[in-house]
Amino acid sequence: MIRFDQVTKAYPDGTVAVDGLDLTAPTGRTTVLVGPSGCGKTTSLRMVNRLIEPSSGTVLLDGRDTAGLDTAELRRGIGYVIQNAGLFPHRTVADNIASVPRLLGWTRRRARDRALELLELVGLPASYAGRYPAQLSGGQQQRVGVARALAADPPVMLMDEPFSAVDPVVRARLQEEFLALQREIGKTILFVTHDIAEAVTLGDRIAVLRVGGHLAQFAEPHELLTRPVDDFVADFVGRDRGYRALDFAAPAALEVREEPAVRLGATLEQARAAARDGWALVVSDENRPLGWIDVGAAAPGTAGTDPVGHGHLLLGGTTARRSGGLRELLDAALSSPSGRGAVTDDAGALTGTVTPEDVVRAITAARAEDAAAGAGRETGPGATAAGGDRNRAAAEGTA
Amino acid sequence: MIALRWLSDNAGVMAEYFLAHVWLSVLPLLLGLVLALPLGWAAHHFGFLYRPLVAGSALLYTLPSLALFVLLPQVLGTRMLDPVNIVCALTVYTVALLVRVVADGLAAVPEDTVRAADAMGYTAVQRWAAVELPVAVPVIAAGLRVASVSNVSLVSLGALLGIPQLGSLFTLGFQLGYLLPIAAGIVLCLLLAWLLDGLILAAARLLTPWKRAETPA
Numbered sequence: 043m044i045r046f047d048q049v050t051k052a053y054p055d056g057t058v059a060v061d062g063l064d065l066t067a068p069t070g071r072t073t074v075l076v077g078p079s080g081c082g083k084t085t086s087l088r089m090v091n092r093l094i095e096p097s098s099g100t101v102l103l104d105g106r107d108t109a110g111l112d113t114a115e116l117r118r119g120i121g122y123v124i125q126n127a128g129l130f131p132h133r134t135v136a137d138n139i140a141s142v143p144r145l146l147g148w149t150r151r152r153a154r155d156r157a158l159e160l161l162e163l164v165g166l167p168a169s170y171a172g173r174y175p176a177q178l179s180g181g182q183q184q185r186v187g188v189a190r191a192l193a194a195d196p197p198v199m200l201m202d203e204p205f206s207a208v209d210p211v212v213r214a215r216l217q218e219e220f221l222a223l224q225r226e227i228g229k230t231i232l233f234v235t236h237d238i239a240e241a242v243t244l245g246d247r248i249a250v251l252r253v254g255g256h257l258a259q260f261a262e263p264h265e266l267l268t269r270p271v272d273d274f275v276a277d278f279v280g281r282d283r284g285y286r287a288l289d290f291a292a293p294a295a296l297e298v299r300e301e302p303a304v305r306l307g308a309t310l311e312q313a314r315a316a317a318r319d320g321w322a323l324v325v326s327d328e329n330r331p332l333g334w335i336d337v338g339a340a341a342p343g344t345a346g347t348d349p350v351g352h353g354h355l356l357l358g359g360t361t362a363r364r365s366g367g368l369r370e371l372l373d374a375a376l377s378s379p380s381g382r383g384a385v386t387d388d389a390g391a392l393t394g395t396v397t398p399e400d401v402v403r404a405i406t407a408a409r410a411e412d413a414a415a416g417a418g419r420e421t422g423p424g425a426t427a428a429g430g431d432r433n434r435a436a437a438e439g440t441a
Numbered sequence: 442m443i444a445l446r447w448l449s450d451n452a453g454v455m456a457e458y459f460l461a462h463v464w465l466s467v468l469p470l471l472l473g474l475v476l477a478l479p480l481g482w483a484a485h486h487f488g489f490l491y492r493p494l495v496a497g498s499a500l501l502y503t504l505p506s507l508a509l510f511v512l513l514p515q516v517l518g519t520r521m522l523d524p525v526n527i528v529c530a531l532t533v534y535t536v537a538l539l540v541r542v543v544a545d546g547l548a549a550v551p552e553d554t555v556r557a558a559d560a561m562g563y564t565a566v567q568r569w570a571a572v573e574l575p576v577a578v579p580v581i582a583a584g585l586r587v588a589s590v591s592n593v594s595l596v597s598l599g600a601l602l603g604i605p606q607l608g609s610l611f612t613l614g615f616q617l618g619y620l621l622p623i624a625a626g627i628v629l630c631l632l633l634a635w636l637l638d639g640l641i642l643a644a645a646r647l648l649t650p651w652k653r654a655e656t657p658a
Contacts, residue, residue, distance in 0.1 A: 091560055129557070131576060132576050132578075134651075173654070
């Protein structure tokens with residue numbers, strides 16, 4: 043547990059970066075500090091491992107005042123991940139990861155074994171162990187950065203915009219992997235970002251800070267999206283917060299319709315026979331949705347016995363997992379050229395389709411449930427949003 | 442014929458001169474590096490020291506070398522012919538060249554890298570030895586190459602004080618009115634400069650396998 047107790051950071055020139063921060067980041071959970079630039083989020087993070095010393099107030103780690111600890115020792119017990127990974131350019135990937143274990147006096151062999159283990163944990167092949175950071179892509183460097191922070195198995199991790207410098211596709215994948223990893227390792231994580239979407243995706247609790255280092259709101263994602271405390275938070279959370287909040291409502295009442303799909307390579311004849319409203323869904327041999335075929339438009343110059351190829355497919359639609367949030371399902375339904383969104387199981391195999399109307403009905407049902415549970419949330423801090431299953435979409439394939 | 446004869450007669454002396462030249466130029470290079478590392482670190486680490494240290498060392502380099510050779514015995518209390526004078530003078534020049542190089546080399550270490558080292562719990566000394574210095578090697582090596590060439594050429598001035606090394610061949614040729622010793626001295630100086638440069642390059646390559654990795658495969 044990380045606790046900020048009336049922590050203030052003021053500089054000699056009078057600027058106040060953090061002003062009387064009171065915040066508790068619970069053990070084993072991800073707490074996100076989010077806010078515009080100048081809100082003191084990074085300063086707050088750096089006061090935990092004392093890269094910055096507070097002007098007043100105390101930062102406690104599991105009840106111990108960090109001010110009384112030896113800085114080097116304190117820091118070796120805290121994982122730290124930064125935006126551009128900050129890898130040591132002169133050390134191989136394995137040696138980078140082994141840095142803290144070596145500082146702690148592990149033998150070379152044990153540190154190396156640990157490094158290889160972590161390489162696997164963050165999804166990099168063992169053959170990367172001997173490479174230098176300059177030989178890796180930004181996303182790979184960031185994975186090594188995470189592995190390095192985890193090397194000595196610290197209970198606490200500080201992450202300062204770790205995914206901000208990579209492209210959106212890689213970022214989404216890293217976020218997804220982060221969630222899976224955190225489910226596995228359950229670290230106490232303090233995570234800084236300026237991106238509210240990232241905060242909502244990754245955080246168990248989110249602290250919104252405003253310029254001048256004031257805590258504006260500290261809440262769970264769903265609460266933040268549905269009940270911002272003031273105009274600043276509402277503004278910061280953004281215009282599409284209603285849409286994003288759908289991530290936190292489980293599509294309990296949603297019925298998935300059966301969809302007669304055809305395999306890639308089937309004849310146009312067969313596609314025409316399977317089509318409804320002029321559209322047929324095409325799947326791979328593994329029953330994964332690939333795209334839609336407009337059976338009316340595909341005809342010119344082609345015989346009915348021609349096989350359905352990739353060239354016939356319209357790829358605009360996303361797919362949604364049945365276990366994903368309502369946002370994922372709504373997006374699949376809205377983006378599909380046929381008006382029917384492809385729904386899959388967790389393995390990616392087709393289970394059926396939903397229309398936008400189906401999803402909206404499910405949203406309405408979820409809201410009613412939410413309202414009923416809402417009364418409980420007012421009084422009981424343990425209650426979360428109705429069906430607060432935080433199983434969210436990260437990878438949305440196209441179909 | 443006469444030339445070959447002269448060369449073979451004097452091969453032993455020239456070898457002696459060459460070896461003397463080697464240690465008179467290499468020892469100050471090493472001493473200068475050892476002194477410049479902490480000075481350069483201080484200039485980099487304490488911002489207010491950068492200007493005085495770098496400007497001060499640059500000033501040292503403008504001291505006329507001959508004047509320094511003549512003055513040092515009085516400052517150090519050594520004899521005029523003592524090679525220590527040359528070693529001290531060239532150490533001063535090496536420091537003068539390298540303080541800035543070391544400071545700038547350390548400054549070129551990416552900020553993220555340094556912060557990551559701090560955050561991982563490296564102490565200041567560990568960070569310097571294990572992270573900053575190795576990353577600064579290419580810059581420091583480049584400075585050392587300049588200093589080594591400069592030293593090789595400055596050592597020969599010691600001939601004017603009568604300290605035996607390759608420069609002695611120049612004074613000899615001058616006295617005899619004979620070009621051959623001068624030519625031989627120049628060739629041997631060039632050879633030495635080239636050897637030292639190669640050695641520094643090789644050492645730098647050995648210390649920076651990661652640099653070669655930076656060029657995409």
